[in-house]
Amino acid sequence: MADDRNQGAVARRIRRARDPLGLKRALSDRLLPGLVAAMALLAALALAGSRGAEALKERWQQGAAAAVTVQLPPEQAGRMEDAMALLRARPEVAWAEPVNPERMHELLRPWLGEVPALPLPSVLELRLHNTALDPAPLQRALSDAIPGAEVEAHGIWVARLAALARSVQGVALAVLALVIGVAVAVVAVATRAGLASRRQAIEILHDLGATQSDIAGRFARRIGLLAAGGALAGAAIAVPALAALSGLAAPLAGGMVQPWSALPWLDLALLPPVAGLIGWATAQLSVRRWLRRLP
Amino acid sequence: MVRFTAVGLRYPSPDGGLGPEALSDLTFTLPEGSFTWLLGTSGAGKSSLLRLLYLAQLPTHGTLEVLGHQVRPDRRDALPALRRRIGVVFQDFRLLPYLSAFDNVALPLRLAGRSEGSLRPDVTEMLRWVGLQGKEMSLPEQLSGGEQQRIAIARAVVTRPALLVADEPTGNLDSHQARRLLALLTQMNRLGTTVVVATHSEDLVAQFPSPSLRLEAGRLVHHG
Numbered sequence: 297m298a299d300d301r302n303q304g305a306v307a308r309r310i311r312r313a314r315d316p317l318g319l320k321r322a323l324s325d326r327l328l329p330g331l332v333a334a335m336a337l338l339a340a341l342a343l344a345g346s347r348g349a350e351a352l353k354e355r356w357q358q359g360a361a362a363a364v365t366v367q368l369p370p371e372q373a374g375r376m377e378d379a380m381a382l383l384r385a386r387p388e389v390a391w392a393e394p395v396n397p398e399r400m401h402e403l404l405r406p407w408l409g410e411v412p413a414l415p416l417p418s419v420l421e422l423r424l425h426n427t428a429l430d431p432a433p434l435q436r437a438l439s440d441a442i443p444g445a446e447v448e449a450h451g452i453w454v455a456r457l458a459a460l461a462r463s464v465q466g467v468a469l470a471v472l473a474l475v476i477g478v479a480v481a482v483v484a485v486a487t488r489a490g491l492a493s494r495r496q497a498i499e500i501l502h503d504l505g506a507t508q509s510d511i512a513g514r515f516a517r518r519i520g521l522l523a524a525g526g527a528l529a530g531a532a533i534a535v536p537a538l539a540a541l542s543g544l545a546a547p548l549a550g551g552m553v554q555p556w557s558a559l560p561w562l563d564l565a566l567l568p569p570v571a572g573l574i575g576w577a578t579a580q581l582s583v584r585r586w587l588r589r590l591p
Numbered sequence: 592m593v594r595f596t597a598v599g600l601r602y603p604s605p606d607g608g609l610g611p612e613a614l615s616d617l618t619f620t621l622p623e624g625s626f627t628w629l630l631g632t633s634g635a636g637k638s639s640l641l642r643l644l645y646l647a648q649l650p651t652h653g654t655l656e657v658l659g660h661q662v663r664p665d666r667r668d669a670l671p672a673l674r675r676r677i678g679v680v681f682q683d684f685r686l687l688p689y690l691s692a693f694d695n696v697a698l699p700l701r702l703a704g705r706s707e708g709s710l711r712p713d714v715t716e717m718l719r720w721v722g723l724q725g726k727e728m729s730l731p732e733q734l735s736g737g738e739q740q741r742i743a744i745a746r747a748v749v750t751r752p753a754l755l756v757a758d759e760p761t762g763n764l765d766s767h768q769a770r771r772l773l774a775l776l777t778q779m780n781r782l783g784t785t786v787v788v789a790t791h792s793e794d795l796v797a798q799f800p801s802p803s804l805r806l807e808a809g810r811l812v813h814h815g
């Protein structure tokens with residue numbers, strides 16, 4: 297019993313001796329890891345947002361190739377030329393071409409098999425100058441001129457969603473850059489506070505012959521460890537949040553609902569080492585800069 | 592060996608410029624293996640001169656050679672290794688408050704990369720020498736002023752430095768312990784260490800006659 301206490305005291309003494317700058321107290325294990333955990337959570341959300349937007353964008357861009365299709369019913373097949381002329385005359389139309397019947401058969405074969413006798417609608421594809429234009433007036437003009445003509449503008453919505461996904465991705469990456477910048481600032485501030493509170497101890501070590509890299513290394517190891525620990529906690533908190541989000545997003549991306557495999561595991565696993573590295577490098581720079589005042 | 596050539600020192604002033612000269616135009620040589628007293632009234636510049644000697648301060652002008660190396664501001668990488676060959680007893684002790692007596696004394700050895708196993712006998716021996724056996728685990732705040740000073744002394748000599756610099760090392764010691772300390776310093780000096788001791792105590796100087804440097808208002812007024 298007394299022996300246990302004694303061993304505890306010895307262990308504590310050895311830990312203290314390895315920490316002559318008293319950094320365990322000067323760089324508290326509460327504030328910095330807490331802040332880093334919050335930022336790691338934000339980084340995880342931003343990364344997942346960016347990856348998710350990327351997946352949606354790719355999926356949607358495939359579908360956006362034919363922006364708008366127009367169908368004439370079989371009994372109006374003879375009026376293809378009229379429809380083309382009408383469409384090409386409209387200012388919002390950039391390009392319009394009939395889809396030739398062979399390609400139609402190609403496209404439909406998986407569904408209909410070889411049934412050339414089936415009366416197929418005449419189809420033409422067109423593109424608008426840009427996806428922000430409203431396809432409704434075009435639709436009205438066409439069905440007035442050719443009864444039964446239908447405009448399928450699904451492609452426009454898909455293109456708009458793809459553009460939205462692109463900007464979501466851009467915002468997510470900007471948030472990520474911002475989080476990294478704030479992390480660097482937070483670590484620099486924490487380091488400077490630690491330096492200020494351990495100024496005398498640093499000067500003593502310096503006068504006893506400690507090198508710059510020795511002193512900077514002590515700070516950097518401690519801060520790197522605290523940052524990595526904080527990021528680990530932040531990444532752990534992010535897992536259930538991301539699982540819920542990816543469960544919601546999976547159907548939109550056309551994937552099956554497999555929330556666990558859809559998580560950005562690699563990004564999450566990289567968060568602690570990257571945060572540790574950022575903390576380590578920032579502390580190294582801050583301490584070395586501060587030490588320049590000593591001879 | 593130590594050589595000062597026209598050395599001057601000005602501390603930075605609060606407004607960011609340089610203050611008045613704390614030391615001016617010091618020229619002298621301390622041969623290897625010498626023992627030198629540094630004398631002068633309070634504020635004469637004794638601690639400032641010693642700070643130059645143990646490389647806590649670089650001269651504002653003049654050239655300074657310590658242990659055969661010229662001290663140059665553009666070669667600061669070389670200074671830590673040089674500092675580790677210098678033992679210092681600071682006027683205000685400068686012990687680390689959260690380290691035990693043992694760990695304070697062991698610190699210079701650990702900074703020099705000595706293994707835990709090999710430093711224990713040296714540290715224990717040193718603590719015994721300054722009469723602090725049994726107080727290894729005490730923190731500085733649990734020790735008297737004189738005991739703290741003896742830890743500072745043990746820390747300075749535990750590395751067997753080539754140059755030993757002591758600033759008022761007997762200030763908090765009774766006359767018996769002061770003589771004991773001087774005996775330790777002269778013994779190290781006989782083994783080859785160059786020793787410089789700043790003091791106010793003319794008694795002590797009379798008991799251990801040696802060459803002396805005397806400062807007055809930052810200038811050298813006597814050497815020999």
Ligand SMILES: Nc1ncnc2c1ncn2[C@@H]1O[C@H](COP(=O)(O)OP(=O)(O)OP(=O)(O)O)[C@@H](O)[C@H]1O
Pocket residue numbers: 602603610613631632633634635636637638639640682
């Ligand atoms: N860090 C400093 N910044 C500015 N001025 C200083 C600094 N240290 C010392 N001085 C000035 O340099 C002069 C010499 O001081 P120093 O400490 O060297 O005297 P000393 O001879 O050691 O005195 P004492 O016997 O009281 O210890 C004093 O005028 C002091 O004000």
Ligand SMILES: [Mg+2]
Pocket residue numbers: 637638639682758
């Ligand atoms: Mg002094």
